Amino acid sequence: MARILITSAIPYINGIKHLGNLVGSQLPADLFARFMRGRGHEVMFICATDEHGTPAELAAAKAGVPVEQFCADMHKVQADIAAGFRLSFDHFGRSSSQRNHRLTQHFAGRLAEAGLIAEVSEKQVFSVDDNRFLPDRYITGTCPNCGYESARGDQCENCTKQLDPTDLINPRSSISGSTNLEVRQTKHLYLKQRALKAKLEAWIDSKKDWPILTTSIAKKWLNDGDGLQDRGITRDLYWGIPVKKGDQPWPGMEGKVFYVWFDAPIEYIAGTAEWADAHGLDDAAWERWWRTDKGAADVTYYQFMGKDNVPFHTLSFPATILGSGEPWKLVDYLKSFNYLNYDGGQFSTSQGRGIFMDQALSILPSDYWRWWLLSHAPESSDSEFTWENFQASVNKDLADVLGNLVSRVTKFARSKFGDVIPAGGTPGAREAALIDALTTQLRSYEANMAAMEVRKSAADLRALWVAGNEYLQAAAPWTVVKSDPDQAAMMIRLAMNLIRVYAIISRPFIPDAAAAMMHAVGSADWTWPDDLAAAMQTLPAGTGFNVPENLFRKITDEERADWQQRFAGIRT
């Protein structure tokens, strides 16, 4: 039994995520976690909300509630939706937790002791009326280059020129519109990433089995232009983790907080500590997942994220870990995803375009979405959601191939043999051939799942389902029963056992349907079918079974057209 640590990129607290966010990190991470658990491995699967920073403060202000309250409420909302999608986190933490405060401050202290923190004095725009420093992109003004009146302080959208906020003509606060702005001197901490470049590069180079998408992004940041840059890790904000050096004050940094991208990945670790706290366990319980000197040496650590998160996970976070000089676990395998597009354009949180997680659950149960999203995961390139494709895949794969298989077996069994799995008959060459074919396909499925080849795994799983229909079609128990009821009973007994096997191996993709299948055949034995021939004899004759409701219903053309129209616009 192996020990598997899995983290999903943590979603930002501000609002409900769309299906593109889901399929890029949380959902494939869940698939992998469920698979590894199913195989009997010890799994720790951690996710959290990423709560700090200006957008959360502004959203809270807009909602008219204190930011602490806003984040607590939104965390609850996101946790409920995650549960709705059956995301099986061992813990869904919060980057604003006290655990993360202490750990983030601890890392900063260690980095300072290692001489990897620089204090830099710089000029920044302060909005008097808002009573806050403004991030560059929250300053609006006229572009000195092209005259565009709504240029942002970091870049003009119109002429794409890179700007400094002080370049803007008639600058104003994007928050309040106030023009009462001042340039003030402020001091910030920088993480000396340049000093860690050689270490980071050696570490990246040691990862021979990482996808090109991952290593190329990392190497570009390492070597492009002037190479890896030192990075500011503090901000003049209210909402964040107070800057401290371990548990000691940091002179000159009073009232400042750490930058959200510094504390967010640390929450992977802190979230595991939160898990221990929530279960009344001591520190050793979570440290054995993260400290190689305290039991984590045999842990394999997998991260899942969208491609936009790769630089932070290949460089910034490892710089924090390596720079600390302490034996924290570094990621072993990093699975990154491209983007999912929506009907010809991008999903967009800021523009409200696409389908959001709560909307998805309001029209169909999670299994439908899980299946489509995972079987079309944007692995090798961006992929596209269309309602036509969604309807076709769900109806064919789930309703026709799998759902109908369960129906035809259980209904036939009920009408011909009664309430229990029937006895009699002897398996022959056809049954042996089926088990051989299933075994081969199952080994392929396991290999693809272990390699996080999501689409290929889905294709293998579907092929396993199809093999069941092929067998039934060829064996034709509905014909055999007329002349040799015992042989028909044997076929049905085998099919019932096959449904149980399907429940186990399908569970990572469609957990609810898997539970329904297991219930239908009157079992609760989720042991992975390492030996398929043996697994196919798990349910003995005499076992009671149920005829379930249809596992999946079909999406009608009318529904598709309705949803297509309903979700065509912009969410407000």
Place this chain on the structure above:
RNA sequence: GGCUAGGUAGCUCAGCUGGUUAGAGCACACGACUCAUAAUCGUGGGGUCGAGGGUUCGAGUCCCUCCCUCGCCA
């Protein structure tokens, strides 16, 4: 403009270090079956593998040029 990835059947995609008639699912046509959610199973049609050069006995697979899409960066 620089960089990554991609451009393969109507659609969504596989095709590892170059090697017999380029594959799968869906869709389509025909057939079988009738236990089942008008489900299932079988067979078949359909592609000059973005364009043009080149290397090679042989290229979707390597090299060069160009076109297009997406993203990142500037």
